[in-house]
Amino acid sequence: MLISATILVPIIAGIIISVLRMEDKARHPWYAGTIIATDVLGILAMMSGSSLRLFSFAEGIDLYFEIDAIGRFFMVMVMILYTCVIFYAFEYMQMEERENVFFAFFVVSFGALLAVCMAGNLVTMYLCFEMATLTSMPLVLHEMTKDAVNAALKYLFYSIGGALLGLLAVFFVSYYSTEARFAFGGVLDAARASANEKVLLFIIFLGIIGFGTKAGMYPMHGWLPTAHPIAPAPASALLSGIIAKAGVIAIIRLVYFSVGPDFIRGTWVQYAWMTLCMLTIFMGSMMAFREKVTKKRLAYSTISQISYINLGLSLLSLEGLRGGLLHVAAHAASKGCLFLCAGVFIYKLGKRRVSELRGIGRLMPITMWCFLIASLSLVGIPPMGGFTSKWHIALAAIGDGMGIYAVLPPVILLISALLTAGYLLPVVVDAFFPGHEEEGHGENTKKKADEPASGSKEPTPLMWVPMIVLCLTALLVGVFGTNLVTMII
Numbered sequence: 163m164l165i166s167a168t169i170l171v172p173i174i175a176g177i178i179i180s181v182l183r184m185e186d187k188a189r190h191p192w193y194a195g196t197i198i199a200t201d202v203l204g205i206l207a208m209m210s211g212s213s214l215r216l217f218s219f220a221e222g223i224d225l226y227f228e229i230d231a232i233g234r235f236f237m238v239m240v241m242i243l244y245t246c247v248i249f250y251a252f253e254y255m256q257m258e259e260r261e262n263v264f265f266a267f268f269v270v271s272f273g274a275l276l277a278v279c280m281a282g283n284l285v286t287m288y289l290c291f292e293m294a295t296l297t298s299m300p301l302v303l304h305e306m307t308k309d310a311v312n313a314a315l316k317y318l319f320y321s322i323g324g325a326l327l328g329l330l331a332v333f334f335v336s337y338y339s340t341e342a343r344f345a346f347g348g349v350l351d352a353a354r355a356s357a358n359e360k361v362l363l364f365i366i367f368l369g370i371i372g373f374g375t376k377a378g379m380y381p382m383h384g385w386l387p388t389a390h391p392i393a394p395a396p397a398s399a400l401l402s403g404i405i406a407k408a409g410v411i412a413i414i415r416l417v418y419f420s421v422g423p424d425f426i427r428g429t430w431v432q433y434a435w436m437t438l439c440m441l442t443i444f445m446g447s448m449m450a451f452r453e454k455v456t457k458k459r460l461a462y463s464t465i466s467q468i469s470y471i472n473l474g475l476s477l478l479s480l481e482g483l484r485g486g487l488l489h490v491a492a493h494a495a496s497k498g499c500l501f502l503c504a505g506v507f508i509y510k511l512g513k514r515r516v517s518e519l520r521g522i523g524r525l526m527p528i529t530m531w532c533f534l535i536a537s538l539s540l541v542g543i544p545p546m547g548g549f550t551s552k553w554h555i556a557l558a559a560i561g562d563g564m565g566i567y568a569v570l571p572p573v574i575l576l577i578s579a580l581l582t583a584g585y586l587l588p589v590v591v592d593a594f595f596p597g598h599e600e601e602g603h604g605e606n607t608k609k610k611a612d613e614p615a616s617g618s619k620e621p622t623p624l625m626w627v628p629m630i631v632l633c634l635t636a637l638l639v640g641v642f643g644t645n646l647v648t649m650i651i
Contacts, residue, residue, distance in 0.1 A: 164207035165214040165227045169277045172200045176269030179262075186261045190252050193265050197248050197272065201241045204276060208234045213282060222342045225289070228282035230344065231650040232419075235487060236279040236411055239494050242635060243404045244272045246628035250502055251396035253624040254509050258394055264304050268396070271297040271405070278408050283343045284332045287415050288325070291408055295321040295376070298405050301397035302389045313385075313392040320385035324375025328412060331369025334362060335420050344415060346651075348422020355425065367431045369416050371438075376409030378465040379472055380442040387449070390461035395505020398457060402464040403498030407490055410471050414483075423478035435476040436567055440574045442469035447581035456504045456516050459585055460497065466578055467493045467540060473571055474555040477562055484647040485554030491639045492539055492547030499536040499632035500586075502625070503529050510619050516589055523594035525619035530593045532629040537586035539636040542579045547639030552579070554644070 175196040179189055213228040229237070248268065255261045274294040281287035295318070303314035336342065338358075339349045355362055375382035386406070390398045417423060426432050446466025453459040471493070474486030506529045507513045511522065523530040539546035552575050559571035620626060 163214075164203060164210055164212055165229070165280055166216075168200060168203040168207050169227075169273050169280070171203060172196055172269045172273035172276075175199075176266045176273070179269070180266030189262060189265065193269055194248060194252075196269055197245055200272060200276070201245060204237055204241055207280070208237060219285065223285050223336070224283065224342060226282040226286050226343060227277070227280045228343065229280050232411075232414060232487075233279045233281075235647075235650055236407070236490070237276060239407070239491055240272070240275050240279060240404050242631075243400060243494055243498050244268075244275075246631050247396045247399050247498070247502070250399075250505070250625050250628045251394075253622055254396055254505050255394065257509055258304065260304065260306075264301065264394065264397075267297055267300040268400075271301065271400075274298075275405065275408065278411055281415070284336055284415065284420055285342070287412060288329055288332050291328070291373075291376075291412055292322075292325055294405065294408050295325065298397075298401065301400070302393045304394055304397065305392065307392075310392050313389045317385045317389040320375055320382060324372040324382050324409075327368045327372025327375075328416075329372075331365050331372065331416060334365045335369070335416065338362065339420065344419035346419055348418070348420060348425065350420070350422055350425060363426065363429055363431050366416070366421055366426060367434060370413055370431070370435055373409045373412035373416065374438075374472060376412070377406050377468045377472060378442070378446075379409075379469055380438055380445060380465075383442065383446075383465050386465055387458055387461040390464070390501075391455060391457040395457070395501055395508060398460075398505070399498040399501035402460065402501055403494040406464065406468055407471075407494065410468065410475075410486070410490060413472065413475060414486075417475065417478070418483065427478045432476060432478060433567060436473065436571070439469045439473040439476055440570060442466065443473065443574050443578050447578040447585075451581050451585045453585075454515055454517065456507065456514060456519070456589075457501065459516065460500050460504060463500075463540065463582065463585070464493075464497055466582075467497065470552065470555060470575070470578075473574075474551075474558065477555070477558045477571075479558050479562060480651055481554055481558035481561065483651055484644075485551050485556075485558055487647045487650065488547065488554055488639060488643045489551035491643060492551045492636055495632045495635035495639065496536040496539040496546075496548060499532055499629050499636070500540075502629050502632070503533040503536070506621050506625060506629075509625075510621055519589055520592045521596035522619070523590075526621075528620055528626045529629065530590060532626070532633050533593075534587075534590045535633040536636060537582075537590060539640070540586065541583045542575075545637065545640040547636045547643055550640045550643050 216225040277290040378386040450462035471486040474482040539548040542549045556572040
């Protein structure tokens with residue numbers, strides 16, 4: 163009952179609230195109440211540890227939900243992001259049209275993503291995965307411009323194409339499984355699987371690529387830098403911070419809870435997977451370093467950072483899995499905060515390019531401090547969450563004794579950290595210390611220098627309180643995250 167209520171309440175309420183005849187602002191308390199009520203239901207469902215079997219598609223194939231430790235972890239991150247972002251969006255979406263449509267899909271996608279977290283077998287996970295794609299696509303489409311339509315279609319086609327590859331893996335793995343539910347370590351029938359090992363390994367690799375599409379893994383990453391800059395900032399924060407993590411959830415469920423890491427450890431699948439992850443990390447960091455548009459820079463950064471998670475998973479060890487989970491939390495909080503900061507720049511100042519952010523630290527110090535703290539986490543500066551997660555991933559790689567593949571991951575992580583510092587920290591330095599060029603030459607720059615510096619351009623608390631909460635979350639992941647994931651796995 164609690165599981166079904168957690169999924170259905172936001173979906174049904176989101177639709178009903180959006181069609182009621184009332185002013186947009188009058189809907190805000192109802193949307194906020196729905197999100198908070200869903201949070202409460204989700205917490206109760208996690209505490210109860212209940213399961214739910216709705217019906218059977220065929221013999222041994224059920225629509226089945228069950229909340230385990232991994233599901234609880236992802237549910238907490240989904241609830242934190244959605245709760246923070248909706249309050250931010252109440253202010254931000256005043257500059258957009260069709261506000262009720264945005265919030266309707268915002269709330270509905272919340273229920274869909276929670277369903278992905280609570281899925282108890284591959285078939286259920288796949289159906290919820292597709293529902294999450296269909297309900298989040300309108301967030302990209304929202305502005306209804308030509309660019310927004312193209313970006314939304316690209317997101318949809320990439321996601322569906324990747325999901326079809328994932329569906330192929332779902333078919334084969336389900337056929338060779340001993341039971342139709344998740345179990346840590348896998349549920350493959352070893353005797354039957356070994357007789358068709360080559361085919362099954364190829365199908366599993368396609369499944370990893372397919373579900374990795376949602377997570378922006380090369381070569382299926384192209385949708386992400388197109389969709390993020392076009393979507394409203396609250397949607398970008400969700401897409402990067404947690405919706406893209408649906409691909410991570412799917413890969414964890416496929417590899418660790420269905421196939422079993424032992425089946426692919428040491429095979430060409432593991433090395434190909436690791437290679438693609440490291441290539442994506444480096445490529446995403448380089449593209450972010452070169453990009454001049456703020457939100458697009460953050461989008462390329464997301465491609466790189468989520469592949470940190472996949473790299474940890476590809477090590478097929480407990481330490482690697484723990485590092486990946488830590489980076490799920492660290493990245494969700496940090497990148498969610500950065501996209502919200504980018505939204506403040508657009509909402510309050512109309513500034514979309516990195517070069518336009520010089521000197522704004524004196525106009526919005528709270529926003530820039532949040533930008534700095536989130537950036538430090540992504541770079542990997544202790545005690546932030548990004549440092550703890552990368553530390554675990556590097557240790558997992560070194561300890562696995564895989565020759566060159568034990569050395570390359572730490573090297574790639576270090577190079578990417580330097581590039582991350584190169585494309586994020588100068589933004590903060592220029593914002594707080596613009597130098598004489600910003601202050602001295604020309605009437606326009608003189609006028610900017612004369613503007614009041616005591617938070618005159620800061621947004622309302624509806625926008626900066628969620629950013630502070632996400633910064634604190636990134637810090638807490640760094641301080642307490644290791645103990646948390648050790649309890650989970």
